[in-house]
Amino acid sequence: MSAASAGAAPTVAASRDDAERRLWRPGPTFVSYLATGGLYGIWWFFVTRREMARELGREPSAGIALLEGIGQLIPVVNAFVWYRTLNDINELRAKVNAPAVHVWGWIAALAASIPCIYLLPEILAPLLDAFNPDLGEIVRAVGYALFPAQLLVFGYAMGYYNEYWLEKTDERAEWRKLGPFEWIGLLLAAALVIGAIAGFIGEF
16 A cells, blocks of 8 residues: 555545534533523534535525524524424435424414514504403413424424434434534533522522
């Protein structure tokens, strides 16, 4: 074997190894998303949406991926962003004969949550009061009940995207390495937990 061939072998192996690291680690990824209030999702979208575009035969766009990452933080706008993302996940899953994921329940919850909490009870107050004085509070309670969808949809999409890679690679896909954004999220989560415990102890 020539020196050039010997030097190229580790490079090829490393490239293959990186190519197989397609699975997002559910625990660290979701904790990072929660701890940063969704800001970690900007990075996740920036990476994942370009991957999805390549897998679907489209031209990846860093600009669109970044805008979607920001858009998923904005109430109501995030419903449109996740509609696009979940539909693309379904398109990918169809390529590997995996069952489609539900879309419209998530989209309805994302689109209705914040308006039900802050807007509809105020804007429709006269109309709601005409039917039932408590109806405004009921609408607000529905909004609060739907609010967890703002966070849970991320874990849901990540899991089904992971499933796509497992199906495509016959379960040979491997976990991605933890990067700086994951470590920042985990450290922030640890700091929040320690702060909460210290505050709880301080009350006694």
